[in-house]
Amino acid sequence: MVGPDNTIYAGSYDGRLYAISPDGTKKWAATTGVIGNSTSAFGAGGTVYVASDNYNLYAIRPAGTQRWTFPTGSDIHSAPAIAADGTVYIGSGDNNLYAVGVAPPRRAIAKVPVTTTPAWPMFHHDRAHTGRSEFSTSANPGILKWTFSTGGSATANPVIAVDGTIYVGSDDYKFYAVRPDGSRKWVSRTSGTVESPAAIGADGTLYFGCNDQRVSPNPFNSNLYAINPDGEQKWVLAMAGGRMDAPVIGADGAILANTNNELYAVNPGGTLKWTFTPSKFTTLSSPAIGTDNTIYLGSSYYYIGARSQSGRLFALHPDGTLSWQFAAPHPLTAPAVGSDGTVVIGSSDDTLYAVKPDGTAKWKFWANDGKSSGFGLSSPAIGDDGTIYVGSGDYNLYAVKPDGTEKWKFPTGNPVLSSPAIGADGTIYVGSGNDRHLYAINPDGTLKWKFTTGVIQAINSSPAIGADGTVYFGSDDGNLYAVGAAAVAQPAP
Structure with a gap:
């Protein structure tokens, strides 16, 4: 100088x-x-x-x-x-x-x-689907900051960009961008329901799935949308095979998006890179990606002639070829990957499986108290200490130790189909069915607080955590909720 x-x-x-x-x-x-x-x-x-x-x-x-x-x-x-x-x-x-x-x-x-990466860029926060935020929520007392009304059920999980903008889809055929103060930034119209959470690319591009009959006349087809941060559409890619789950962005920038029976890898420009199609009619989950870039998919494996079904956990090489598969007797949910490479995944019979990186079983845990009829498990989340958190249809949130033994369970008022989110301070956030509650649970399994929505509608959307500790979630009542440290005046739509 x-x-x-x-x-x-x-x-x-x-x-x-x-x-x-x-x-x-x-x-x-x-x-x-x-x-x-x-x-x-x-x-x-x-x-x-x-x-x-x-x-x-x-x-x-x-x-x-x-x-x-x-x-x-x-x-x-x-x-x-x-x-x-x-x-x-x-x-x-x-x-x-x-x-x-x-x-x-x-x-x-x-x-x-200052943050240089999105606070919550995709379903369950990251490629491994840990559901774990790097931001503390210790100062969040559970006060309503604002609600933002969509025109339909807001079941898609919200995501949060670097500048704090919250993005969420709705079944009113629209995809919304909402400012941190709760005011509408823009809305992008589609011609189908938006049940897929978005994934945010390195350049801020938003990728999400939609059943768009305008582009695909077959109502059983989905489409992958790419939208700029200002709401302008970049491209749309038609995909066969039914409803799309949450897309994930790989280390190479490719967007991994699945329909009911096919996984697509798409280049950022909208061209197809490769596809993976199981040999039998299969419903695939949202993919998770390990530190070695192995891609993991849960599935429902249907035997049409025998009218029976089972589950498969697929492990794919980064080029989309099959590495191994793990068989389960019932359909499987979306997996999460631990820091040691262990894959944890829930089943429709309330069993939580831990699978080693080589595809062999590590342990299994039955997340059902035997008193309630189970409706399957949510996608699991993994804490910083390796504790696994999973919601169950038996109305409980379970905390499972890394060795597969129960740490504690927390009772809610309804089936827990919302996937948990974890703050950097260890607080676990999860919604519960039609009891209208978002629960904040301490790491020891005690209740920190609970927030009640105003309408008896299910909270099946998984929460997202902002850089300031605000917790965002959607509800079947059509609202996006922001729960944080202080209430603010409700902005005009």
Whole structure:
């Protein structure tokens, strides 16, 4: 960095900021801890501002003496920016943007959380379908912030973009973009129900499924939509085979979307990459992807002649070829993949299976208390400590240890078909059938709070967690709910 008087300033890994005269002689060296990749900036009076890997922002006088230092919560690699009023802005590795006042006492006059990835980019948060957020919900007391009304059941799970925009589909043939304050940003019309959660691409493109008879006259076909963040349609790809489940975006950018009996891999431009079709009539679940890019699919395997059905867990290579399959006696839901590669998946007979990465059984757990008629299990979520959370048709949310033994179960008032979501603080969120409740459950299985919707309609939508800890979920009553730390005035639609 070259100053107004042509002095050259350079940081060094010896922990000093050097000032070099235009003739190459050293003017001074100021000790500032470990200098990383941050570029210096100049303020009024020749003050030099430079950041350090030791978490501090330094203000150095033109003579090389320290004017002041300001600590952040992590190492700093961004360059300071100076406003006209002298305020210094600096980004830190603690995911905050700081605005630092120059007048004593030195303090951050503003600290704004910054994220570079969507808070909840797809069904169950990530490719592995863990349902686990990186954001804490410890300050969320369960207060209604706002509701946003769609024209039909909002059963599709919401997703959340980098800027906090919430996206949700409805069976009113529309896909909605909702601002963090609950006002409508835009709406995209389709000609079919939107029951599929969206997946958000690296460039913000939204991918979701719809039964669109305008493009596909066969009512049993689905279509994959790609929409820009401003609501403009990019492309539509027709897919045979019935209802589409939640798409997932692979590490290579390909969109993995399934219909009832076929998995499609689609390039970001809308061209087909490959397909996987099981040999028998099969209903496939939303795919999950392991750290080695193996693709996992649950399925219902129908034997039409025998009028019977079973389940299969398919493991596919990244190119769509079959690696192995695991057989179960009943249909299977969407899987989740643990950090050790274990695949956990629920069954319609209330059995939770854990399958090793090689396709062999690890353990199974029956999630039914024997008192209620079971309606199958939700898709499981996996906590940071490996605990598996799964909802059951017996009205309970189960917490299962990594070894397959029960940790606890929490009773709700209806079948739990909503897949759980987990905050970074360990709180588990899940909806429950027609009892109208969203439950917040502590990691020890005790109730933290519960939120009640105003209409007796099921909550089958899985919750999504925003960067500020707000929990969003849809309901069969047609509303998208935002539950968070403070209520706000209801915006106009």
